[in-house]
Amino acid sequence: MDRNPVTWLGSPAFPTAAKSALADDQLRRNLRHATGLIRTKRAHAVAELPDWEELRLAGEAIKDSVLANLDTYLEQLEESVTARGGIVHWAVDAAEANAIVLRLAKEAGADEVVKVKSMTTAEIGLNEALAAGGVEAIETDLAELIVQLGDDRPSHILVPAIHKNRTEIRDIFKARMPNTAELTDSPPELAEAARKYLRQKFLSAKVAVSGANFAVASTGSVVVVESEGNGRMCLTLPDTLITVMGIEKIVPAWQDLEVFLQLLPRSSTAERMNPYTSVWSGVTPGDGPRNFHLILLDNGRTSTLADRVGRQALRCIRCSACLNVCPVYERTGGQAYGSVYPGPIGAILTPQLGGDMHDKHAASLPYASSLCGACFEVCPVRIDIPSVLVHLRADAVAAKSRFSPEAISMAAMSWVMAGPKRFHIAQRLATAGRLLSRDGKIRKLPYPGSQWTQSRDLPAPAKESFSAWWKRTRG
Amino acid sequence: MADSKAEILRRIRTALADKPATPVVERSYQRTRSFPSVIDLFAERVADYRAVVHRVTSVPAFIEETLSGKRIVVPADVPEEWLVSPVTWLHEPLSVTDLDQSDGVLTGSAVGIAETGTIVLDAGVAQGRRALSLLPDYHLCVVRAEQIVGTVPEALERLDPHRPLTFISGPSATSDIELDRVEGVHGPRTLEVLITG
Numbered sequence: 001m002d003r004n005p006v007t008w009l010g011s012p013a014f015p016t017a018a019k020s021a022l023a024d025d026q027l028r029r030n031l032r033h034a035t036g037l038i039r040t041k042r043a044h045a046v047a048e049l050p051d052w053e054e055l056r057l058a059g060e061a062i063k064d065s066v067l068a069n070l071d072t073y074l075e076q077l078e079e080s081v082t083a084r085g086g087i088v089h090w091a092v093d094a095a096e097a098n099a100i101v102l103r104l105a106k107e108a109g110a111d112e113v114v115k116v117k118s119m120t121t122a123e124i125g126l127n128e129a130l131a132a133g134g135v136e137a138i139e140t141d142l143a144e145l146i147v148q149l150g151d152d153r154p155s156h157i158l159v160p161a162i163h164k165n166r167t168e169i170r171d172i173f174k175a176r177m178p179n180t181a182e183l184t185d186s187p188p189e190l191a192e193a194a195r196k197y198l199r200q201k202f203l204s205a206k207v208a209v210s211g212a213n214f215a216v217a218s219t220g221s222v223v224v225v226e227s228e229g230n231g232r233m234c235l236t237l238p239d240t241l242i243t244v245m246g247i248e249k250i251v252p253a254w255q256d257l258e259v260f261l262q263l264l265p266r267s268s269t270a271e272r273m274n275p276y277t278s279v280w281s282g283v284t285p286g287d288g289p290r291n292f293h294l295i296l297l298d299n300g301r302t303s304t305l306a307d308r309v310g311r312q313a314l315r316c317i318r319c320s321a322c323l324n325v326c327p328v329y330e331r332t333g334g335q336a337y338g339s340v341y342p343g344p345i346g347a348i349l350t351p352q353l354g355g356d357m358h359d360k361h362a363a364s365l366p367y368a369s370s371l372c373g374a375c376f377e378v379c380p381v382r383i384d385i386p387s388v389l390v391h392l393r394a395d396a397v398a399a400k401s402r403f404s405p406e407a408i409s410m411a412a413m414s415w416v417m418a419g420p421k422r423f424h425i426a427q428r429l430a431t432a433g434r435l436l437s438r439d440g441k442i443r444k445l446p447y448p449g450s451q452w453t454q455s456r457d458l459p460a461p462a463k464e465s466f467s468a469w470w471k472r473t474r475g
Numbered sequence: 476m477a478d479s480k481a482e483i484l485r486r487i488r489t490a491l492a493d494k495p496a497t498p499v500v501e502r503s504y505q506r507t508r509s510f511p512s513v514i515d516l517f518a519e520r521v522a523d524y525r526a527v528v529h530r531v532t533s534v535p536a537f538i539e540e541t542l543s544g545k546r547i548v549v550p551a552d553v554p555e556e557w558l559v560s561p562v563t564w565l566h567e568p569l570s571v572t573d574l575d576q577s578d579g580v581l582t583g584s585a586v587g588i589a590e591t592g593t594i595v596l597d598a599g600v601a602q603g604r605r606a607l608s609l610l611p612d613y614h615l616c617v618v619r620a621e622q623i624v625g626t627v628p629e630a631l632e633r634l635d636p637h638r639p640l641t642f643i644s645g646p647s648a649t650s651d652i653e654l655d656r657v658e659g660v661h662g663p664r665t666l667e668v669l670i671t672g
Contacts, residue, residue: 235605261642
């Protein structure tokens, strides 16, 4: 089986990646500024709705009812889209989805495609697969364009270039776009430069590729929410539109959108409504593309669905509110997670989609959290991210053999703690462990303890154990 | 591959072997809300996106005053009285280049949502195909008072999901640079809204 591209090839385990991210002062400044700004705005946008909690509960219930009957809804969606003139394809994994897009693009006579920002196509590594097949993918979302022109990787679900500040963006544009010698770092000017750069591409493109935010099973309506109008360009101008959609993106009925069109914009960009939302059902003669293809993608979703605790991650609507409130994300940035899905949701989604807890990088992700719970509080579909993290940590430990240092130390710990005498001896030994510490922290234990300190600093043991102190002062 | 469909459905059924319950969706959120005036709220919220909002008694008079001497795209079925003479009207069929090089577009609309300051176009009367309200850099959109509803649920109830729909909340914008909002990227950079009746 092909490797699932949801994790980036060669990514180090999270602690290693985080260490270098933490050393980058510029990155931390950029992130602190941006996440701070959006946190305040979101709180304001959410506080404006008196029924926010009821909307969250409804969002959770709708998504859970979809997951519990996913086979039925998928077949219903296929039927509705087909009835409106669309063509539905099914792809078990990234390789199959990429091959379908490449074939369709070539059949349409295109050597380049314009793209709407889409997490799903980033997850499957579509751009690289198309390039290998001789088709160039042009990202048209401003942030995706910044990442693409900078030969960079995304670091946030909503704003993939959040790690770059305006000056860095100006430098990328000046290096890669024609006629930008006079470009300043004012955001309106940078947006204008992107507008000019992409205009001709939009007017001449034959094929567009998009993702989908929602698809309504009963009507066959597909929904894309966006801000810049690049989405509308891609969805309406080219002759052929190819939409790649994860199988969990379904809502049963049109009415269900009344919940998500309130939850998503306020959680995501912290607006009452995003500037543009497009809805289309199959093909409309005389308006928009003449050919519409919808690719329904599994790529690890069905194995995620099989996990009773972990399946709630499939409720995710990709708003990224959990990233913006996460103390770990704010300090390390998104690239440290080694996946297109970073932050708290990435820490539970990436390892599940990848489906291999023997992979050291994937197995390190559930530990990329302090379990503070802020992510659950802001999640518009109430994904209990901390509980799933703990559940996946257990999976990660189980994936190692029971003879692994971590498993052995856990077993040894329970033996030590079972007898008071053994426990006292152990505590005296631990106090001696202070010799290993500097500034109150132990950064490197000798083997097998090194397996523990590889991913965490260990606070130095106290000079005196509590029981020794009690005996000395009160005994 | 036909087999992939069968394989995915098989995997789903296996994954759901524990038969998770289908929850009842409680719609205890407010599908409607009472606002002192939906029209005032609509005007205020559209303006919050830095769109330009006017309340007018005569649409033709406003058009004449604002668009004289300009080359403006119109859908085939706008009211005849809007087509005042000092404006050069561009009628379909129009190429993407024609649309791109025009000075703007004039359309009606299907629904207005007060709470979110949103206008919905459904390619119905006086709206035309989707590209018309996208490529010109200026969009003048007429919304009749009776088209304005309070909330998102009320709006969806009025819309036909089988029509191509575009929800517009202010001019095109981006938050991609430092998560700070900038108006004006690929869609019309100026949105002007006329509330009438």
